Amino acid sequence: xxxxxxxxxxxxxxxxxxxxxxxxxxxxxxxxxxxGTDASIAWSGEKILMEASGEERVKAILDIxxxxxxxxxxxLKSLDAxxxxxxxxxxxxxxxxxxxxxxxxxxxxxxxxxxxxxxGVKAQVQGDxxxxxxxxxxxxxxxxxxxxxxxxxxxxxxxxxx
Numbered sequence: 001x002x003x004x005x006x007x008x009x010x011x012x013x014x015x016x017x018x019x020x021x022x023x024x025x026x027x028x029x030x031x032x033x034x035x036g037t038d039a040s041i042a043w044s045g046e047k048i049l050m051e052a053s054g055e056e057r058v059k060a061i062l063d064i065x066x067x068x069x070x071x072x073x074x075x076l077k078s079l080d081a082x083x084x085x086x087x088x089x090x091x092x093x094x095x096x097x098x099x100x101x102x103x104x105x106x107x108x109x110x111x112x113x114x115x116x117x118x119x120g121v122k123a124q125v126q127g128d129x130x131x132x133x134x135x136x137x138x139x140x141x142x143x144x145x146x147x148x149x150x151x152x153x154x155x156x157x158x159x160x161x162x
Contacts, residue, residue, distance in 0.1 A: 004140055005133035006161040007126075008109060008147070010101045010154055012078050017097055020068035021048060027064055034060075038090065041065060050093040058084045058091045065095070075155040098154065100128030105154055112150065117143045129159075 024041050028034050039052040041061055050061040062081055069076060081095040101109070109130055110123040118139040123132045134140050144158055 003133040003135055004137045004162060005131055006140055006144070007159045008101065008130040008132060009157050009159050010078065010099060010128075011157060011159075012074055012097050012099055012155070014097075016072045016074055017048075017069070018043075020065060020072050020074065023068045024061070024065040027068075028061060044094070046096065048095045048097075050095070051090050053090060055084045055086075055091050058093045062093060062095070077153065077155040101130060101154065101156075102128075105152070106130045109147065109152075109156075112146070113143055117146055 021041055021043060028039050028041060034052075034057070037053045037057055039057055039061055041048065041050045041064075043049070048065070050058050050065070052058045052061055066076055066079065069079060078098050079095055080098050082093060084091045084093045103125065106125040106129075110125065113121060113123045113132060118134070118136075120136065121132060121134040121139050121143055123130055132140060132143055134143075140161070147156060
């Protein structure tokens with residue numbers, strides 16, 4: 001019988017992030033405390049740009065955006081927000097959406113699977129994802145349960161379970 005396998009990935013649905021940006025922009029345009037402050041949130045290339053007249057307002061925009069991401073089922077671990085910077089009269093804050101598992105993080109996960117997971121489970125790095133394979137599907141489910149119990153500083157999903 002062939003080995004069963006699944007992939008450990010860190011992916012974000014771009015359309016959901018886009019919807020969260022649009023919802024946050026709509027809320028900012030309608031909220032009374034943002035009237036007359038030139039507050040905005042929009043895509044700027046691959047980054048999300050938040051602008052406002054004060055540092056606290058930019059942080060409030062980030063808070064609104066984070067709440068919209070949570071409502072859309074996107075983990076905040078995939079959001080990398082910088083610090084507010086003064087640019088002329090406006091404060092700007094750039095945020096990026098992190099995707100893919102870095103080589104060092106993939107090695108950490110593989111080591112956890114090797115050390116704490118069931119025997120006979122193999123983990124190999126393939127680009128920005130990790131393929132886990134075993135003869136036993138029960139072992140693969142045990143690995144998934146093990147990894148769900150760990151608190152990584154990046155978002156983890158399981159895909160291509162076969």
